[in-house]
Amino acid sequence: MTHFDDDDFSASADHSAHGGSGKHHKVDRPRIEAAVREILLAIGEDPDRGGLQDTPKRVAKAYAEVFAGLHQDPATVLSTTFDLDHEELVLVKDIPFYSTCEHHLVPFHGVAHVGYIPSHEGKVTGLSKLARLVDIYARRPQVQERLTTEIVEALVTFLKPRGAIVVVECEHMCMSMRGIRKPGAKTVTSAVRGQLHDPATRAEAMSLILGR
Numbered sequence: 001m002t003h004f005d006d007d008d009f010s011a012s013a014d015h016s017a018h019g020g021s022g023k024h025h026k027v028d029r030p031r032i033e034a035a036v037r038e039i040l041l042a043i044g045e046d047p048d049r050g051g052l053q054d055t056p057k058r059v060a061k062a063y064a065e066v067f068a069g070l071h072q073d074p075a076t077v078l079s080t081t082f083d084l085d086h087e088e089l090v091l092v093k094d095i096p097f098y099s100t101c102e103h104h105l106v107p108f109h110g111v112a113h114v115g116y117i118p119s120h121e122g123k124v125t126g127l128s129k130l131a132r133l134v135d136i137y138a139r140r141p142q143v144q145e146r147l148t149t150e151i152v153e154a155l156v157t158f159l160k161p162r163g164a165i166v167v168v169e170c171e172h173m174c175m176s177m178r179g180i181r182k183p184g185a186k187t188v189t190s191a192v193r194g195q196l197h198d199p200a201t202r203a204e205a206m207s208l209i210l211g212r
């Protein structure tokens with residue numbers, strides 16, 4: 001019998017940018033375990049030696065966590081809103097996160113800065129929800145550009161803000177530990193929407209983001 005990961009994932013997960021199949025599979029741990037055993041054999045290891053015996057199970061458990069975002073719905077996170085009558089920029093910066101490069105399945109990690117100007121009704125969400133939003137999209141096979149866009153689009157869709165900005169700064173392990181081998185190289189991506197396109201507003205947001 002197929003055993004699926006038993007975490008409480010939403011049935012209405014947003015898969016629009018991930019596979020596009022519309023199917024809502026949860027993480028299939030036995031399948032990961034079998035695949036990891038195959039990889040160990042393929043690299044010339046003995047998956048039955050003491051130190052590796054539990055590795056397929058551990059990797060499956062870790063993948064269920066690392067890719068949990070595939071089965072989480074940003075709508076549920078951003079449904080917590082307050083009428084605070086605040087119509088100026090709200091910015092949570094330096095949100096640390098780990099994601100997985102979809103090209104090499106190794107980590108990329110860094111910080112995200114997430115800001116928005118609430119709608120005229122002053123509808124704001126909880127600050128932690130912005131960090132939760134980052135994790136939902138980071139815990140998927142990703143490229144940094146899409147991660148950045150998906151976060152800003154979720155803000156636009158669910159908060160209907162007057163403007164939104166997302167800046168992401170990352171080091172990609174696929175560029176550090178292998179391939180070109182340039183540890184420390186940082187990739188910066190940004191996405192802006194609405195009033196944040198205005199040069200003065202954008203400059204204010206960027207100075208807050210960069211002013212460490």
Ligand SMILES: Nc1nc2c(ncn2[C@@H]2O[C@H](COP(=O)(O)OP(=O)(O)OP(=O)(O)O)[C@@H](O)[C@H]2O)c(=O)[nH]1
Nearest residue numbers: 101102103104142143144145172174175178179180
């Ligand atoms: N744009 C973008 N590229 C990424 C990201 N993560 C990894 N890459 C790049 O994806 C590319 C994949 O290139 P390929 O030539 O198909 O694969 P490769 O032979 O492993 O490439 P090298 O990393 O150059 O050794 C590399 O240039 C990576 O640096 C990302 O988030 N965004």
Ligand SMILES: [Zn+2]
Nearest residue numbers: 101103104174
């Ligand atoms: Zn990579």
